[in-house]
Amino acid sequence: xxxxxxxxxxxxxxxxxxxxxxxxxxxxxxxVTDAGRVLVITGAGVSAESGIPTxxxxxGYWRNLDPAKLATPEAFARDPKLVWxxxxxxxxxxxxxxxxxxxxxxxxxxxxxxxxLLVTQxxxxxxxxxxxxxEKMVQIHGDIFLSRCSRCDWRAELCDAEExxxxxxxxxxxxxxxxxxxxHEIQQTDLxxxxxxxxxxxxxxxxxxxxxxxxxxxxxxxxxGRGACDLVIVAGTTATFGYIIDxxxxxxxxxxxxxxxxxxxxxxxxxxxxxxxxxxAIALPRLIDQICNP
Ligand SMILES: [Zn+2]
Numbered sequence: 001x002x003x004x005x006x007x008x009x010x011x012x013x014x015x016x017x018x019x020x021x022x023x024x025x026x027x028x029x030x031x032v033t034d035a036g037r038v039l040v041i042t043g044a045g046v047s048a049e050s051g052i053p054t055x056x057x058x059x060g061y062w063r064n065l066d067p068a069k070l071a072t073p074e075a076f077a078r079d080p081k082l083v084w085x086x087x088x089x090x091x092x093x094x095x096x097x098x099x100x101x102x103x104x105x106x107x108x109x110x111x112x113x114x115x116x117l118l119v120t121q122x123x124x125x126x127x128x129x130x131x132x133x134x135e136k137m138v139q140i141h142g143d144i145f146l147s148r149c150s151r152c153d154w155r156a157e158l159c160d161a162e163e164x165x166x167x168x169x170x171x172x173x174x175x176x177x178x179x180x181x182x183x184h185e186i187q188q189t190d191l192x193x194x195x196x197x198x199x200x201x202x203x204x205x206x207x208x209x210x211x212x213x214x215x216x217x218x219x220x221x222x223x224x225g226r227g228a229c230d231l232v233i234v235a236g237t238t239a240t241f242g243y244i245i246d247x248x249x250x251x252x253x254x255x256x257x258x259x260x261x262x263x264x265x266x267x268x269x270x271x272x273x274x275x276x277x278x279x280x281a282i283a284l285p286r287l288i289d290q291i292c293n294p
Contacts, residue, residue, distance in 0.1 A: 037256075071205070073209070103126050252273075
């Protein structure tokens, strides 16, 4: 299974919902119980509302460079320093951002649903910071705060140990889990190297053309294998990747509702039992209120 990229733009012009639409939502959602199985799939549109730049449009450009060309193994091989600078800036941007109402609503739904899994294409930590437990979340395109060796399977969460490690030329030895979103990552010009094999460390994300992380795919497949879902919500994603559509359809195949929240039409729209053409931060709190208080 080949991935595309670890971030996707989404947020187009704001759409609107009619009163009729809202009534329709309520009717259908009354059938979803607290014991239900719920799959939620999110994309860059959810984080865009927290101010995380997306990969599309002028806002996505960095130093006049196209992110779609930076987020590739080829770009990293050609200029790892440039790619690392971009990722360090993105990490800082994410640290400065706050979860929005969409993140909070999904965390609330996770508390109420019987068996919820969130599959997010976002590499930021905003779902976790909104209170969603890690065991209920799959970051299918990786984790921007994770670094991994480009050669062996060594990995580390970046922290100030990275700075110490590179300064004393011992790679990421001693790296420990990040202490939190406000932790200050020291800007450095040196490249990080693996503590075990001394190869270059790289951001722990999935780049264009790379395989999805097998462990994470396995977690999604295990969840789908346990039974059909009562409700599938696909929010803030253009659903460009075949596996996103596949998972959404398989999860809802046995009569479950498939609700799409996205300002624009996507490949999932055709199959959705309900489409809400609004940004996730507006639509999800209302939708999830209805689910939790039918
Ligand atoms: Zn290594």
